[in-house]
Amino acid sequence: MxxxxxxxxxxxxxxxxxxxxxxxxxxxxxxxxxxxxxxxxxxxxxxxxxxxxxxxxxxxxxxxxxxxxxxxxxxxxxxxxxxxxxxxxxxxxxxxxxxxxxxxxxxxxxxxxxxxxxxxxxxxxxxxxxxxxxxxxxxxxxxxxxxxxxxxxxxxxxxxxxxxxxxxxxxxxxxxxxxxxxxxxxxxxxxxxxxxxxxxxxxxxxxxxxxxxxxxxxxxxxxxxxxxxxxxxxxxxxxxxQPVSQAPAAEWLAAALTLDARDLWRIGQGDVALPSKEAADKVPDLLPVTERRVRWSGAAGQISPQRELLLPASSLKGVLAHRMAFHARRFSGAWAGQACDRDKDGQPVAPAEVRALFGEIKDKARAGQGEQGWAGCLFIDDAYLPIRESARLMHNSIDRFTGGVREHMLFEEQNVFGGQAQVHLALDLRRLHLMAAEFSTSVAAVQRAFEAALKDLCEGRLALGARSTSGNGFFRASLPEAFTRPWPEQFSATQAEAA
Known part of the structure; x- marks a missing residue:
């Protein structure tokens, strides 16, 4: 050597x-x-x-x-x-x-x-x-x-x-x-x-x-x-x-998910209030998250003077993982009340399909096993939207005994109305094949549960962000064709070793 x-x-x-x-x-x-x-x-x-x-x-x-x-x-x-x-x-x-x-x-x-x-x-x-x-x-x-x-x-x-x-x-x-x-x-x-x-x-x-x-x-x-x-x-x-050529990536799926907000929504807690036509004496207590980006014109760059709304991928990833877990259990017949695997803290372990696609953190191993963890196979990108029309809503807390307003419990929330965000998704199929085998499931089972969760999001049955129980955060979208076609199940031994 x-x-x-x-x-x-x-x-x-x-x-x-x-x-x-x-x-x-x-x-x-x-x-x-x-x-x-x-x-x-x-x-x-x-x-x-x-x-x-x-x-x-x-x-x-x-x-x-x-x-x-x-x-x-x-x-x-x-x-x-x-x-x-x-x-x-x-x-x-x-x-x-x-x-x-x-x-x-x-x-x-x-x-x-x-x-x-x-x-x-x-x-x-x-x-x-x-x-x-x-x-x-x-x-x-x-x-x-x-x-x-x-x-x-x-x-x-x-x-x-x-x-x-x-x-x-x-x-x-x-x-x-x-x-x-x-x-x-x-x-x-x-x-x-x-x-x-x-x-x-x-x-x-x-x-x-x-x-x-x-x-x-x-x-x-x-x-x-x-x-x-x-x-x-x-x-x-x-x-x-030189031009930058595209590397061969036949074992990867990539697509864009265009989300259209149906009504009001807010994700996270921001620190800068959105412009509003309504006169107000104070900044709302709850604000959408906004960030600045660097914009380039040729070789000259500057910080964009206008902040943009952020749709963080972590919010989308979390709701998809939880809804996918529901569908995976539904498809396998694992109903509520039945015995299930639990981690060392006594919490139910996510189904194999979810862990194969989204990974598993090291400290959530099943009871009786050592610490272990795997990175996920799905990549979701942050998305930005231009600042749109906003709405300020007042809230208070009701005393459960008297039915009256609780003292010092009045607060205001600023929500965004409408908007469209394009979220990029990328899936490493070769790694998913290995992870599915590791968790004793199949790529087809992973796709079935994930596609059902994605369909719930696209058809307005799965909300993103805050106050989803009050009607906020519902979006519409078309399912990306790349993710609806059957995902390959088999790879050669060389490809599996490389992954």
Whole structure:
């Protein structure tokens, strides 16, 4: 296995890419910051960054799915006891771009440090160190109520920010191994997502710029040209612009779900009131969640002056999982009152179909089993809507004994009226095949239960957001054709091993 080290790598393929976050990004340090449960990874200048290890891990996983583990070992390297091989692929950190599409390489000092405060995009993300954009999350029980100790939050970088990074592939002159184009095509793969919460709306990336070059180090002129590139991944002089080709993803399903609100709705608890025609003395107590995004016009970016309504994927994922559990039990004849599997806390374990599709958190293992967990196979993206007409509703609490109004229990709620949101869905069928076998169910059973839950949502029988018991949060949509066709049941042994 040591032979590849003896072969000279005289050929270098260089690619410099610009990645844009289509949905908010949350690459966490893994530790709280004293106020929030997670903090974003930042570089020496305090700017959010894409760690090279995160990019490399996602690329290796996707490459393994497509081309097998042996090919991944040859390209990305490996270490198994006393045998190993260094990676032929070198990946740099992703640097956050400013409003003019320039990266900050190294620690900015002196006059260069003024760019951090003078650029509107950088100044905004630096201000987020003290007041980060975050998502409030809560884990629900089988009764639809918040689980004890199930409240947490996640810091995110707003959608629209762009990063520049560099890849270098080293090869011998006569190397006929994995092609450079196949690797770059993975940046357009539906499974290319970075950071945490990727199955709950975060981390979807899009490659919007690609420049490449090939250098033969046996020729002094080309070796000097490689050295002149410098360390700035946003510098592309001497490189050739290339289109981003689509990676083969035959074992993935992707579709868009267009949701039309039938009436009033509100998701989450926001901090900024929506514009209203009604005069009011105070801000409503309950507000819809709104967020800002970065918008680009060519190579110039700015923070959108108008906030947008957020339809978080976590809300959609939660209601679909609970309704899917109902349909899975209905189809299997597991009625209420019958004995069922329970976790170590005594709560009913979700049906196998739900766990195969949506995954299972580590601390919810069945009683008598050790801690274990699996990532889900379904990816749902966050969606944004333009701010529309709103309605302010007054509420009070009634004393159950006297039938009168309880003192100090008057509050006001601001709801959104109507609107349309397009939610992108992606399903990893190859992984679902393995998870269905792991949970002793079938892909057909998973599809049957999920399609029934999705149909309830599309036909207005499943509500999203707050006050669903009062008639709010009902939407209409057409079932995506890609999810109604029969999902493949079988994959080859090579494909199963790769997954």
């Amino acid at each position: 040591s032979e590849p080290f003896l072969r000279p790598h005289s050929q270098v393929q260089v690619a410099r890419l610009v990645l844009e976050a289509l949905t908010p990004l949350s690459i966490s340090t893994g530790s709280p910051d004293g106020v929030f449960d997670s903090a974003l990874v930042r570089d020496a200048n305090g700017l959010p960054a894409l760690p090279a290890t995160s990019t490399a891990g996602v690329l290796r996983s996707l490459w393994t799915q497509q081309y097998g583990s042996e090919s991944a070992d040859e390209l990305f390297g490996f270490q198994k006891q006393d045998q190993g091989r260094a990676s032929r692929l070198h990946i740099g950190w992703g640097h956050l771009l400013d409003s003019q599409g320039r990266a900050a390489v190294g620690l900015l000092l002196g006059t260069d440090a003024a760019r951090l405060q003078n650029d509107p995009l950088w100044a905004d993300v630096l201000a987020q160190r003290d007041a980060p954009v975050h998502r409030n999350r809560v884990r629900l029980t089988h009764r639809g109520a918040a689980a004890d100790t199930g409240k947490f939050d996640r810091s995110v970088l707003p959608a629209g920010h762009r990063f520049a990074l560099e890849l270098r592939l080293h090869a011998a002159a006569d190397d006929a191994g994995p092609t450079w184009g196949d690797l770059l095509a993975l940046f357009a793969h539906p499974g290319f997502r970075l950071g945490g919460g990727t199955r709950a709306g975060l981390g979807r990336m899009r490659c919007i710029g690609l420049h490449t070059a090939h250098f033969d180090l046996r020729q002094p002129a080309q070796a000097q040209a490689l050295g002149r590139l410098g360390a700035d991944p946003s510098f592309t002089q001497g490189l050739t612009a």
